[in-house]
Each structure stands twice: as C-alpha cells, then as structure tokens.
Amino acid sequence: MLETIRAAGRIARIDIAKAAGASPATVTAITSELIAAGLIEECADPPLQDAKRGRPRVALKIRGGAHLVAGVKVSHHAASVVITDFEGTEITAREMRLAENRMTPAKLCDEILRSLDEACAAGGLSLGDLSGIGIGIAGLVDARRNFVYWSSSLRERNVDLGRMLEARVHCPVFLDNDANLVAKAEHIFGEGRNVDNFIVITVEHGVGMGIVLDGRIYRGVRGCGAEFGHTKVQLEGALCQCGQRGCLEAYVGDYALLREANLNSETDHKDIDSLFAAAGAGEEIAGSILDRAGRMFAMGLANVVNIFDPSLIILSGAQLNYDFLYSDKVIDQMKRWIVQVDAPIPEVKVHGWGDLMWAKGATAYAIEEVSNLTVRELAANAG
Ligand SMILES: [Zn+2]
Numbered sequence: 001m002l003e004t005i006r007a008a009g010r011i012a013r014i015d016i017a018k019a020a021g022a023s024p025a026t027v028t029a030i031t032s033e034l035i036a037a038g039l040i041e042e043c044a045d046p047p048l049q050d051a052k053r054g055r056p057r058v059a060l061k062i063r064g065g066a067h068l069v070a071g072v073k074v075s076h077h078a079a080s081v082v083i084t085d086f087e088g089t090e091i092t093a094r095e096m097r098l099a100e101n102r103m104t105p106a107k108l109c110d111e112i113l114r115s116l117d118e119a120c121a122a123g124g125l126s127l128g129d130l131s132g133i134g135i136g137i138a139g140l141v142d143a144r145r146n147f148v149y150w151s152s153s154l155r156e157r158n159v160d161l162g163r164m165l166e167a168r169v170h171c172p173v174f175l176d177n178d179a180n181l182v183a184k185a186e187h188i189f190g191e192g193r194n195v196d197n198f199i200v201i202t203v204e205h206g207v208g209m210g211i212v213l214d215g216r217i218y219r220g221v222r223g224c225g226a227e228f229g230h231t232k233v234q235l236e237g238a239l240c241q242c243g244q245r246g247c248l249e250a251y252v253g254d255y256a257l258l259r260e261a262n263l264n265s266e267t268d269h270k271d272i273d274s275l276f277a278a279a280g281a282g283e284e285i286a287g288s289i290l291d292r293a294g295r296m297f298a299m300g301l302a303n304v305v306n307i308f309d310p311s312l313i314i315l316s317g318a319q320l321n322y323d324f325l326y327s328d329k330v331i332d333q334m335k336r337w338i339v340q341v342d343a344p345i346p347e348v349k350v351h352g353w354g355d356l357m358w359a360k361g362a363t364a365y366a367i368e369e370v371s372n373l374t375v376r377e378l379a380a381n382a383g
Helices: 002-008 013-020 024-036 105-122 161-169 178-188 254-261 272-280 284-308 328-337 355-382
Strands: 040-042 059-062 068-074 078-085 090-097 132-137 140-142 147-150 173-177 198-203 207-213 216-218 312-317 347-352
Touching: 002 013, 002 059, 002 355, 013 024, 024 040, 024 355, 068 105, 068 178, 068 355, 078 105, 078 355, 090 105, 090 355, 105 161, 132 161, 132 178, 132 355, 140 173, 147 161, 161 173, 173 178, 173 355, 178 198, 178 207, 178 216, 178 312, 178 355, 198 284, 207 284, 254 272, 254 284, 272 284, 284 312, 284 328
Parallel strands: 068 132, 132 173, 198 312, 312 347
Antiparallel strands: 040 059, 068 078, 078 090, 140 147, 198 207, 207 216
C-alpha cells in the first residue's frame, strides 16, 4: 500500500482501494496504522476533487520526515552519495574520488564510510541519522543476502560486504548490482515511469543490464541474472575481463576497443577519447573498430528484444558522448535483427545521466526496503 501511495504522490483512500483491489474499510484500517507509525500523512495542500460529486477528498502522501536514507554508487573511480528524505527529496549529494580502483573488502568499507561521512557532514547530519543505506556496485551481487560474489571494485571474491558495513553503521544496508539500481531509478524517476516491462542497458566501464518485469526488478535465482555484457556473441571469440571468451563486453567495452586499436604498432591510444577522435577525423582503422562494436551491440540488443519482448529499452550511462553504441545506424540494425511481426517494435530511448543519478536509484532501493522493514515490524507488533 505504501508503494501505491509513493507511486501516486498524493492519493485519496478510495483510489488506493481501487488500485490495491482492497475494500475501503481495509484501506482505512491500514492507512490509520501507517499514519500512527509516522510513515504517511494527510496532505495539508488543497484536497483532491471528487470527479463525480465534486466532494473534496483528503489525500494521503508519504511523510518525508519519516526517515532519512542514503544511496551510494561505487564506480570504478569514485563513490557518489545522495541523501534523501522518505519522499525521495534530495537533501545533499557528494562525489568522492576513491583511493584505488580495486580494493580489499576492508578498504572498500573504509572508503564507503568516508564518502557517507562526507555527505552527512555536507548536509549537517551524522551517520546515526540514517535509517537505511542503499549501495550499488558493479559485479555479481546477491541482493537478498547483501553478498558480493565478484566485483571489479574488489580484490577478493565472495565478500559479505553488507554485513561488514552493517557492523559499522548501525542501520540496515541494502546492496545490489548497480545496473539494477539504475533500472529502479528509471522506474521511479526516469524514462521507465509508468512502464511495467522494460530493460535498462548501462554502458560504463562494462556493459550492464537491469530487467523490470511486471513492475519489479528481476534478479535471477542466484542474483546473477542480467549479465548482458557476458552473453556470448562469438564462439571462442575475444578474451573478456571475466576470463571467458566471446562475451559482448570483449567487443564493446573500453578495454576491448583499446586492445584492438593498439594492435597496430603505429597507434597508441591511451583512452577512448583518443580513439573516438581518430575515428571522427576519418582514420579508417579507428572507424572500423567503432563500427564493429556498434554492430556487435546491435546484435546484443536484438537478442534482448527477441528474448524479453519489452515495451521499452533504455540505454543509460554517463558516457553517451560516444555515440557509436547509440547511433541511428545501431538502432536500425537492431530493428532488422528482431523477429518481424505486424506489431509495434519496442521503443529505444537514450538517457544520459551521471553517477549521482545512479546513487539516487540506490536511495529509492533503500526507501523501498526501509518501508518493507517498517511494515513488517508493524505487522509483527500487531500480531
Ligand atoms: Zn565476460
């Protein structure tokens, strides 16, 4: 019911009953409990109008002051933190450079706590004011157990990162794969609002994916689903950073493009900027490398559409200035490779945003999980 209220912003009890398929009496009882627990409140603003009878209706909304939560996005080079109230209104945001790209678990905990401390201080808060912390990290994460099987940010495998952090912050920590949190952010704040079945594909250091099915994130049984970057596009193909061969990422990831570009002894591209500029200047090899990456990516996109048949695909990331993966040519190729039927094809939207928006997805996850915990506590106390 909290989610219905959150999704609506402001909503009358009778409309909650309709949306939740519950009786008005049940809704009145539950909303009274939620009001008593301080999670929701009646709106002080002008009441909603009853369309039929013109009678004013009292609207309910989430009580912003109920809880403060933080969202952290751990990227290759930085930790981005957003702190919001329970309505999702931003209080403060910080970005902090990480000491190293890959760290021991203890060092990563130190760095995450340092970034949280800095953000709290910037907002005139302390860590103790937070009711929950959502954290997005790249890699294979079991969100139910807050457990990291593998991450490019960690020097070790199988890290109980959630528990390590919870021992030091005294509030619940909710860990998830970063692409899943982008999907959540898109669902709540972005291009996926009011869309129940969509796919988000993130292109950063690696290629990630978030799957939203019937309004919920699909994570797979072990929490390892949606590894789009490691779907195979070539039998015995190029070597991927995961150790296997033929992964999509081994053809479109930064490292893969540079590896290919620098095979030629006459070129020494230090970064993707340099390769992109060379292609822009008409250099044939650079152009062919980006062109192939675009076609590989189009093939991956077509595979995704052929499996999931979503209504929308959102290409999301900070590096959208490199348009070789998002060009009209790539999208046209994808369209040619999907199954052809007499029905509209999925829409593809490109949404460029920075790490802070990913962190905002982590706050949305924290809000949802803190809500669940609070509702469970209420039920336990009532029972
Ligand atoms: Zn791989």
